[in-house]
Amino acid sequence: xxxxxxxxxxxxxxxxxxxxxLLIALGFAIGEMIGPGLAPVGIGIAVxxxxxxxxxxxxxxxxxxLSVSGARKVDHDAHPQLFNIVEEMxxxxxxxxxxxxxxxxxxxxxxxxxxxxxxNAAVAVTTGLLRILDRTELQGVIAHEIAHVxxxxxxxxxxxxxxxxxxxxxxxVVTRAWFWGGFRSRRTxxxxxxGHAIAIVIGLVLMILAPIFAQLIYFAISRRREYxxxxxxxxxxxxxxxxxxxxxxxxxxxxxxxxxxxATAPMFIVNPLxxxxxxxxxxxxxxxxxxxxxxxxxSMAGASLDxxxxxxxxxxxxxxxxxxxxxxKAVPEGAMxxxxxxxxxxxxxxxxxxxxxxxxxxxxxxxIVDCVCGNRLKVPPEASLSRxxxxxxxxxxxxxx
Numbered sequence: 001x002x003x004x005x006x007x008x009x010x011x012x013x014x015x016x017x018x019x020x021x022l023l024i025a026l027g028f029a030i031g032e033m034i035g036p037g038l039a040p041v042g043i044g045i046a047v048x049x050x051x052x053x054x055x056x057x058x059x060x061x062x063x064x065x066l067s068v069s070g071a072r073k074v075d076h077d078a079h080p081q082l083f084n085i086v087e088e089m090x091x092x093x094x095x096x097x098x099x100x101x102x103x104x105x106x107x108x109x110x111x112x113x114x115x116x117x118x119x120n121a122a123v124a125v126t127t128g129l130l131r132i133l134d135r136t137e138l139q140g141v142i143a144h145e146i147a148h149v150x151x152x153x154x155x156x157x158x159x160x161x162x163x164x165x166x167x168x169x170x171x172x173v174v175t176r177a178w179f180w181g182g183f184r185s186r187r188t189x190x191x192x193x194x195g196h197a198i199a200i201v202i203g204l205v206l207m208i209l210a211p212i213f214a215q216l217i218y219f220a221i222s223r224r225r226e227y228x229x230x231x232x233x234x235x236x237x238x239x240x241x242x243x244x245x246x247x248x249x250x251x252x253x254x255x256x257x258x259x260x261x262x263a264t265a266p267m268f269i270v271n272p273l274x275x276x277x278x279x280x281x282x283x284x285x286x287x288x289x290x291x292x293x294x295x296x297x298x299s300m301a302g303a304s305l306d307x308x309x310x311x312x313x314x315x316x317x318x319x320x321x322x323x324x325x326x327x328x329k330a331v332p333e334g335a336m337x338x339x340x341x342x343x344x345x346x347x348x349x350x351x352x353x354x355x356x357x358x359x360x361x362x363x364x365x366x367x368i369v370d371c372v373c374g375n376r377l378k379v380p381p382e383a384s385l386s387r388x389x390x391x392x393x394x395x396x397x398x399x400x401x
Contacts, residue, residue: 013156019163022210023050026170029206046170053162061158062114062122065267069112070259071102071124072363079103079359082130085139086123089146092236099123099149103359108257109133109250112267113145114154121149126257130356132249132349140233140243141250144269147232153225157267164211171207226288227296227322231308234300240308244297251290292316369397 023046031042056064076083083101090098095118102124109129115121123145125138133141148154234240250270257272265273271287287293292315299311309323358368365381373393379385389396 019160019167020050022213023047023163023167023170026167026206026210029202030170032202033204046166049170050163050166053166054159057158057162058116061162062116062120062154065112065114065158065264066102066122066124068259068261068264069104069124070106071104071122074101074103074359074363078362079130079355081135081355082125082138082142082359085135085142086146089139089143089236092143093146093150093232095121095146095150097121099146103127103130103363104259105360105363106255106258107131108255108272110257110260110268110270110272111141111145112264112269113148114158114267115149116155116158117152118149121154123149127356127360128255129250130359131353133246134352136237136239136242137246137249139237140239140246141269143233143236144229144243146236147229148225150232151225151228153229154267168211171211175207226293227312230293230297231305231312231323234297234303234308235305238303240297240300240303244294247290247294247297367399369399371395371397 024043027042027044027046028039029042030046031039034042074083079101082103086101087098097118099113099115099121100123102122104124104126106126107128108126109132111123111125111129113121113123123142125141129141130138230240230243233243237243247270257268260268260272265271266287270290295315296308296311299315300307301310305323309321312322313319361368361378367379367381369377369379369388371377371390371393372395373390375390375392377388377390377397379388379399385399387396387398
């Protein structure tokens with residue numbers, strides 16, 4: 001495990017505990033707002049909510065994210081090229097298990113990875129991504145997502161997302177109860193207590209600011225990891241230009257991902273919320289500026305971490321080392337040079353669109369038969385047939401459902 005990954009993980013864990021501290025402070029203020037001396041009750045409620053949601057995240061947070069995103073699990077037959085690329089990047093990264101592969105029916109090009117560990121990792125891509133990327137570009141995207149799995153980013157992001165949800169939920173519920181008179185009787189009973197009045201003011205301020213602070217911390221955790229995932233992807237594929245080209249295509253103006261939200265946006269390779277993606281700089285950004293990521297990848301002279309670090313320092317005009325020297329020198333011999341994928345995997349735009357459409361049909365239960373005459377038969381799931389005849393050459397085909 002690279003020391004930089006370990007350092008990032010330690011800093012991120014500290015940020016997560018900072019979010020837990022914020023949640024406890026919010027619970028304390030809420031307890032005091034309810035009544036003098038009830039701060040421990042508020043803290044208990046806040047911690048219980050956090051613990052419950054955290055257990056849910058560990059037990060099935062990845063499945064929840066996949067379900068919310070509308071992802072459908074596929075096998076090799078649904079999209080052979082995608083499946084092969086995931087398997088290639090699994091081998092290149094040294095993962096111990098092949099991640100599950102999911103497809104999201106959405107015209108917006110994007111992808112994300114999830115999973116509590118390598119043993120239950122999953123990679124999801126949209127049909128829009130499959131339609132516009134060639135093989136080398138798709139390989140770069142998959143390598144980036146596999147890097148998040150390898151670096152154990154996905155587990156921390158799920159837990160951090162749960163904490164954000166707990167803070168937002170608690171603040172929202174109490175704010176509504178306050179303004180709709182839920183605490184009116186206790187406010188009246190303790191109206192002469194100046195300390196309690198101060199606690200109420202602090203509580204109101206915390207309920208407004210806590211969700212904002214939590215979101216900023218969550219976004220900071222996400223931004224911190226994107227550059228390292230890009231660097232890892234360059235090492236895995238030995239072709240950083242593939243990922244650079246993919247990022248340029250994905251970030252081009254287009255449809256917004258339908259099932260994306262501010263809670264799930266940091267999980268994707270590029271911010272799926274178009275309005276926020278345009279304002280890519282600043283504390284509220286979920287990702288580093290895509291233009292900077294592309295510039296770093298295109299400036300690499302080789303495919304090692306050392307090459308990425310030099311390119312990053314040049315583009316960002318920084319003397320700070322993104323990747324420590326001990327990590328940069330730990331790349332095996334033979335992984336330093338750039339690969340040359342020119343014409344290795346020819347696939348035109350029409351072929352990519354057909355493969356993406358076929359994958360979607362197979363996910364929805366269609367059986368696709370390639371006839372010897374060149375005709376393609378697409379049999380819907382509601383057609384209870386064991387055999388089908390080609391209308392062009394009259395050849396009969398067995399349907400294996």
